[in-house]
Amino acid sequence: MSEKNTESVNSSKVYTLYYAFFLIPLIITIFGVMFFFMFKVLTYETSSPDDYLTDIQIGSSTKRWQAAYELSKLLSNPDIVPKDEGFKNKMISIYEHSIHDDPMVRTYMALAMGRTGRYEYGSTLIDGMNDKDKGSRLAAIKALGLLRYIPAVNAVQKFTEEKYSNP
Structure with missing residues (x-):
């Protein structure tokens, strides 16, 4: 036992x-x-560039800049960049109307346009060099550099001469 x-x-x-x-x-x-x-x-979440543009256009203030940031990250992949004219026109329209919005939205929209590699955004970004917000101006200049937009060379030189010639 x-x-x-x-x-x-x-x-x-x-x-x-x-x-x-x-x-x-x-x-x-x-x-x-x-x-x-x-x-x-x-x-x-899987969002397309069009979804992010819609969020930027009609979203709340925090959602707009976050969507613009995500869009700028997403468009750095050339395979995802939409080629249609409607997308291009909507990007330009939102960028132009964002001058009265949060500066972060305009900053990230400029970077998004630069990362597309599409030359058509160049003239709009040159106008962005005159923004009141320094971050937005810097983003517009960086986006022009990303685009390698040759007509912007004189505008950037003129901009730097005006800003830094007088101590």
Whole structure:
């Protein structure tokens, strides 16, 4: 009888160790991974450049600059840049109307236009060099550089001479 008690106690210890060091941590890990992927799937958003433009146009003040930031990041990929005229016209229109908006919207819109690589935005960005906000002016100059917009060279030289010639 003593042998059966010893076997029973050893068997009980094995099950305790099995549950304590393998099964319970495995279950906790599985639930943690499921929890992580559940939130990853629930919070995943795929937005197109047109969706971001719509958010910039009609979104709340914080959503506008965030959408402009996301758009500028998204348009750095040349495969995603829309080629249609409607998108180009909407970008220019939003940029021109954003002069009365949060300067961050205008800044990120300028960078978005520069990252497209489309020469058509150059003349609009040259006008952006006259903004009141320094960040917006700098973004317009950077966007012109990203576009390699040759007609802007004289305007940028003139801009720097005016701003930095007098101490």
